[in-house]
Amino acid sequence: MQYTDFAVWQRQWLEGEVLQQQLTYWSRQLAELPPVLTLPFDHPRPAAQSYNGARYRFSLPEALNDSIERFSIRSGSTVYDAANSF
Numbered sequence: 001m002q003y004t005d006f007a008v009w010q011r012q013w014l015e016g017e018v019l020q021q022q023l024t025y026w027s028r029q030l031a032e033l034p035p036v037l038t039l040p041f042d043h044p045r046p047a048a049q050s051y052n053g054a055r056y057r058f059s060l061p062e063a064l065n066d067s068i069e070r071f072s073i074r075s076g077s078t079v080y081d082a083a084n085s086f
Contacts, residue, residue, distance in 0.1 A: 014022065072079045
């Protein structure tokens with residue numbers, strides 16, 4: 001089954017009485033949510049988000065780095081090396 005097949009099935013299923021039941025259920029579930037929490041910001045946010053991040057460079061002591069490398073080999077994982085990713 002492909003996702004498109006599932007989406008078509010779901011759209012056909014979610015009609016009429018089933019749709020009304022689902023709307024009623026979720027309206028009840030979400031009726032008593034607390035109000036949106038408005039927190040102060042550390043600085044004004046731009047009108048449009050850019051999703052540009054920042055970078056923080058640091059070094060680990062060689063012994064710690066070696067321990068991390070050995071652990072990643074034992075656990076079958078990899079260590080992301082940001083220094084070599086740009």
